[in-house]
Amino acid sequence: MKILITGAAGFIGSHLVDRMLADGHEVTAMDNLVTGTMNNISQHLSNTKFQFIHHNVSNHIHIVGHLDWVIHFASPASPVDYLNLPIETLKVNSLGTHNTLGLALSKGAKYFLASTSEVYGDPEQHPQQESYWGNVNPVGPRGVYDESKRFAEAITMAYHKKHDLDTRMIRIFNCYGPRLRANDGRVVSNFIDQALRGKPLTIYGGGEQTRSFQYVSDLVEGIVRLTGVKFHEPVNLGNPQERTVLELAELIKELTGSKSEIVYKPLPTDDPKRRLPDITRAKQLLDWTPRVEIRDGLSQTIAWYKEQLAVAK
Numbered sequence: 001m002k003i004l005i006t007g008a009a010g011f012i013g014s015h016l017v018d019r020m021l022a023d024g025h026e027v028t029a030m031d032n033l034v035t036g037t038m039n040n041i042s043q044h045l046s047n048t049k050f051q052f053i054h055h056n057v058s059n060h061i062h063i064v065g066h067l068d069w070v071i072h073f074a075s076p077a078s079p080v081d082y083l084n085l086p087i088e089t090l091k092v093n094s095l096g097t098h099n100t101l102g103l104a105l106s107k108g109a110k111y112f113l114a115s116t117s118e119v120y121g122d123p124e125q126h127p128q129q130e131s132y133w134g135n136v137n138p139v140g141p142r143g144v145y146d147e148s149k150r151f152a153e154a155i156t157m158a159y160h161k162k163h164d165l166d167t168r169m170i171r172i173f174n175c176y177g178p179r180l181r182a183n184d185g186r187v188v189s190n191f192i193d194q195a196l197r198g199k200p201l202t203i204y205g206g207g208e209q210t211r212s213f214q215y216v217s218d219l220v221e222g223i224v225r226l227t228g229v230k231f232h233e234p235v236n237l238g239n240p241q242e243r244t245v246l247e248l249a250e251l252i253k254e255l256t257g258s259k260s261e262i263v264y265k266p267l268p269t270d271d272p273k274r275r276l277p278d279i280t281r282a283k284q285l286l287d288w289t290p291r292v293e294i295r296d297g298l299s300q301t302i303a304w305y306k307e308q309l310a311v312a313k
């Protein structure tokens with residue numbers, strides 16, 4: 001198949017590129033490199049089944065030839081990134097989603113939207129099922145991401161209903177693995193980077209807030225499986241093991257053997273207190289469940305960070 005992946009130079013996008021090429025597909029990778037990097041995909045530049053287009057999908061997209069899938073993963077996704085890039089974030093998830101939907105429609109391609117657990121905001125239902133509508137502050141700092149992803153879901157569903165576009169959408173819960181940028185501000189990347197550099201691990205708030213962490217290969221497997229099933233409602237993809245941020249800090253200290261101390265910083269505004277996916281739908285629909293244990297996934301990720309540090313020296 002011929003597949004367009006937007007956000008292809010980003011963390012998840014680039015792992016998806018690897019997988020789609022490994023599965024024998026032709027991939028057109030699109031990215032404006034605002035948060036992604038060519039380092040994530042440059043290994044494919046000599047592959048004749050791969051091409052890279054440097055483009056901001058918030059502007060009109062022109063692709064020559066046929067496409068079977070448009071897979072829309074472009075967006076800043078870390079709280080630090082979307083706080084720094086609020087307008088770009090709103091645009092890529094609204095205008096960018098509109099443009100990619102229009103492209104899919106004009107090519108007769110199927111469409112895949114990367115949405116997020118952030119559509120649940122600071123959830124009042126626990127764990128979060130896809131039927132939960134969420135608890136989002138539209139004008140809070142996270143609103144730029146949360147609301148634009150909610151719009152992206154709405155317009156994707158509208159294209160499905162109005163134009164009969166064959167769509168999929170996933171809500172991605174916290175994901176980690178190699179290529180998660182050291183400076184992207186997320187908890188796994190911050191803690192590993194801090195632990196390896198012997199700097200204090202910064203816990204925001206008291207560390208009792210919870211998340212669950214899925215390894216990137218598990219997420220990619222879920223994505224691939226969903227392309228093979230005709231289903232248009234959102235599907236949660238995440239790890240169903242809940243842990244506190246303090247537990248994560250202690251685990252990363254143990255796995256890195258770091259002597260870093262743990263320090264406490266103010267909790268950011270609207271930081272969700274608990275987040276945990278209900279993955280019943282993904283289990284039933286896709287026979288999918290995350291396979292990678294957190295210790296293994298973190299060890300792989302730590303090894304990658306060590307390599308990066310060695311290269312930088």
Ligand code: UDP
Nearest residue numbers: 079185186187188190202203204209245271
């Ligand atoms: N967090 C933290 N220290 C950090 C970075 C993040 O304690 O250095 C916390 C953050 O406040 C949140 C959780 O870790 O409660 C997950 O944050 P992340 O930015 O990874 O993603 P989120 O799930 O909030 O979108």
